[in-house]
Amino acid sequence: MARKFRSFLRSCGAAELVSIGILVLAFGIPFLSSSPFIGSLVTQILIAIPAAFSVYVMLRMDLMTFAVPAFMAMGAYSAAIAGLRCGITDTILLAALSFAVPALVALPLGAMVLRLRGVYFVLVTFLLAQITQLVLFETPQFTGGSNGLAGMPATTLFGLALEDNRSVLLLAVGLALVAAIITTALTRHYRQHFAAIKENQVLAESLGLVVWHYKMLGFTIAAGLAGIAGFSLLNMLLTAHPSSFDAMSSVNYIAYAIVGGAGSMLGPVVGSVVLVTATNLFSTRGEYSPGFLGVLILIVVLAMKEGIVGTALRLIRNRARRREFPLAPADMPYLPVAKSTAAAERKAEN
């Protein structure tokens, strides 16, 4: 039993476990602090995290998506319409709906757009985000047009109404946690499939991997994750408005994933925490925050490719290696594989 549990933990991966652990600990925040500033900041971070996961999942397949706001809008509007028109207030049902609707829409869309790669995929997803916003404006009888949908009733969990700030925050934590678990399950279970697609899609295909299948799966789940972020945003604002889902806002979610580090799942979490906090600290001078984000993007792309998490991990590894081989040249590559084979050989000798 213990061994089974340990192998389960290993298959989850360290970064994933740390991410989930951070989100579980976040449940404690509303009980530690009642400051409205902290509450609003943490809620914003928790909305950003599932959206950044959506970017992260697509980056695992070497695809950069600008469609996050589009799927967020689908998630938020389907929950808002279900709440306002059909009177559904059950949180679990609404969350499932906000995941399922974008994921279902992503199926036919994916069949169309996943044939494209590189900049063409970027362009097509950017157009998708633009089109979604225009559709929201042009269908007022359904989505409220430029007025949006306001007056969303408070959601309920097992019959309890979630009305005050604390329960809104707890709900955001719960949604982010669900998103983290889904992301972990997907990226760990299909780790090698995604890695093969990222490294060399043609080679992966020729080796018998049905690339199309896994890209579709990734795209659908990424859409659902963005939908969860949309539902979380709806819960904070209690209105669904087209301006919340501007096509250019996808830049923020991409920045969270890339500045944090797209190499591990901890990256989007750290990126969301750092960048949303920084934007909030700048809030008295809000007009500077896009420029700040821009400068950070420039720095990360030019100087620290692996983002905050990747760079930090590399520095830690370098230090560990320095202790192990004090005379090794500074640019010696770190090869954990070599070490483990050496250990295996020693084992075989004994």
Next chain:
Amino acid sequence: MEGFVSTGLIGVSLGVQYALLALGFTLIFGILGVVNFAHGGFYVFGGYVAYATVHYLRAPYPLAVVVAVLASGALGYVFELFLLERVIEDDLSTLMLTLGLYLVIVTGVLVTFGPESPEFAFPIRGSWRSGGFYFPKENVIMLSVCAATIAAVYLLMYKTDFGRALRAMADDRQVARAQGLRPRLLFPLAFGLATALAGLTGALVTPILCLAPHLADPVLATSFLIVILGGLGSIGGATLAAFIVGIVEAYSSVYLGGSKGALTLFIFVLIMLVIRPSGLFGREVHGA
């Protein structure tokens, strides 16, 4: 009938300015393989530089346009030479860099000049009249300058050694390099040329329409649309697609109202991008 023809004229004048904008965008993609997210930023930058030159230095408007062209060209040149050049082989990194530059430009403009649109008007007013049609003088001047510039870009690209070198770069970077063409010299020049075109469009068009920091987004979206429709990297395709988009936009906003025309165009372009990523006139697609 008169309304129909005037709408057509509006469409053509939109088309000319879009063509100038899209030319720069398509040059950057064709030659460098970079999707320039900062293109709308350069448009706004050009407009504000012209405004500042007229407003603070009391310079005449034509001189302000020249200053705007030089400033946006120089900014593009320096950006390519020192930043973009380092990651030029990686599509997604170049894309992120131009995004970062876009955010920096828009924030810089917003912080310096404030969010309200400043009063910036074309110096010549009035209109010519012929056969029941009015031709506003400012539009006619803007159109002729744009058309002349487009012609000049064509001459540059097809009749000079510099243009031939750039087109060779666009055709096949490896072969062009083997022939002795130097990307480190040509790429910054090409990028600077293209951003200068965006700055020129901004300096010419913003006094007629309007000048505000948030204009960068719709301008970028329109350039995207045109360049995809015409075929990424194709110069002729972008010019023709600009007129299609301009005319469709004019008629749909007069006869349909709202953003239905834009929506139709976007969906049309989306479908085209999926069926035929090379666009209407693009020849080859790398990496699609």
